[in-house]
Structures are given as C-alpha cells and as structure tokens.
Amino acid sequence: MELIIITKNIMSRKKKLKIGDIVRAYFVGASDVYRVIEVTDKNAWKLKCIKSGTILPSVKWERDKDKKSPWYIYEYVGHETIVKSTEDINTNKNTLEKIELSTAIEKQKKFINGDIQ
Numbered sequence: 001m002e003l004i005i006i007t008k009n010i011m012s013r014k015k016k017l018k019i020g021d022i023v024r025a026y027f028v029g030a031s032d033v034y035r036v037i038e039v040t041d042k043n044a045w046k047l048k049c050i051k052s053g054t055i056l057p058s059v060k061w062e063r064d065k066d067k068k069s070p071w072y073i074y075e076y077v078g079h080e081t082i083v084k085s086t087e088d089i090n091t092n093k094n095t096l097e098k099i100e101l102s103t104a105i106e107k108q109k110k111f112i113n114g115d116i117q
Contacts, residue, residue, distance in 0.1 A: 017036050017073075018039070021036045021079050022036075022079065023076050025056065025059060026072055027054070027056060032050075033050050034050065035050055045059055056071045059072065059073055
C-alpha cells in the first residue's frame, strides 16, 4: 500500500510576518487577501484589504486567535515590497505669490498688535 501526500503550492503559515507580507485572512466568515501594514504585537498584526481597503486591527493566526475574534489569518501568500506613499505629498510649489504672503504677514502683525479687531 502506498501513501500519497498531496501538498499545497502555497505556504500555509509563517511564524513571523513582516510589513508588506500578503496573507489570506477571514473576516466574519469571508476570505480575502490582505497586506500587513503594521506589527502590533509579537503574534498580532494590523492588516489592510488589498481590494476594499478595510483595516483589521490585531489579527492573529487561526490557532492563536481569541474565541470571540471575528477575524484571523488563514495562510501566508507571499511578500510584496511597499513603496513610499506619495498620496499626501503636496506637489504644488509656490502656491502663494510673495506679494500675497507679505500682505498676509502684515495683516497678522496688525492683528497681534491689536490694530485690527
């Protein structure tokens, strides 16, 4: 009699996750792909859904999860390097003319001195 072992092509569990790791997690029974955005504890991570942007705080592996927790990590999928975000960077330079800036400073000085009510 032969014993046949079928293995998955995916890594099922990685002990320590790093920022940028991609995992499959369950949230209220629905599975989705999430990215690790923060390491909150030795065995807990903050995840962000790749599709919807939903953030799950303090997510643990299925074995280590709390009994009442609605989310847990099911499997490790891979790693993706995260580039620095440029969403919040102000790309407009020289938004005010020097004349406007100097008049605003003058008005502020007058207000501080009590000239303008």
